[in-house]
Amino acid sequence: MRSDLILIGVIGKAHGVRGLVRVHSYADDPATLEEYEALQDEQGRSWSLRWRGADGVAELRDARGNLISDRTAAQALVNTRLYVSRDLLPETEEEEFYHSDLIGMEAWEGTASLGRILMVHDYGGGASLEIEGGLIIPFTRACVPEVDLAARTVRIVRPAEVSGEEGQGVSGRSAEQQV
Structure with missing residues (x-):
């Protein structure tokens, strides 16, 4: 899969018998998914989407314009991830980041590396960031007071609840003191 693709939605369960599906959108405004000519899945197939309900119900067409028109075909697409090319997305505002920009960055606490951001x-x-x-x-x-996109690093200041030494609880007391 291309590295410039950004996850923008996931196809959920089938809705009815005419091929409609529920789609979970990761866009700020789900209506924007209709604007993308070609949403791509992990197999490289292209899709277009048209909303058909207020509760995330949509119809899908493949790259040739063929409508997914029955429940069986719709069910075969459940959990299909939909991506859009990064260059089609709007630029982020200051202090705003796409999740894909953060994944893989090195997390630092002082001079110690905590590892890479996984999710x-x-x-x-x-x-929240999973490291x-x-x-x-x-x-x-x-x-996370500092995100350096160019250096691909973030600076972490752990809250007291997660900064204790090994064997200490969230209050900072040792295991013996918590009895």
Whole structure:
């Protein structure tokens, strides 16, 4: 798969018997998915999408314009990831980043490397960064005060709840003191 592709949506379950599917959009405005002439999947196939409902229901067409028109074909596409070429996306504002820009960056705490960012999670309550070794850091200015896109690094300041030594709990007390 090309490295310049950005994940913009995922096809969910089939909706009805006429080939409609639910699509989870990662765009700020889901309506923009209709504007992209060619959404690509992981197999390199191209798709176009038209919304057909207010709750994420859409119809899909392949690169030749063939409509997915039955439930069986729609079900075969469940969990298909849809990507768009990076150059088609708007430039980010200052202090705004695409998740794909952050993944793979080296996380530093002082002079120590914590590892690379593996994933950016966002479940609606704010984004968090998953760093090698299982460390999860809230993606806030307080915890990530510096993002250097050119150097591909981030500076981390762990909150007290996750900065304790091995064997210590979130309060900073040792295991013996917590009894």
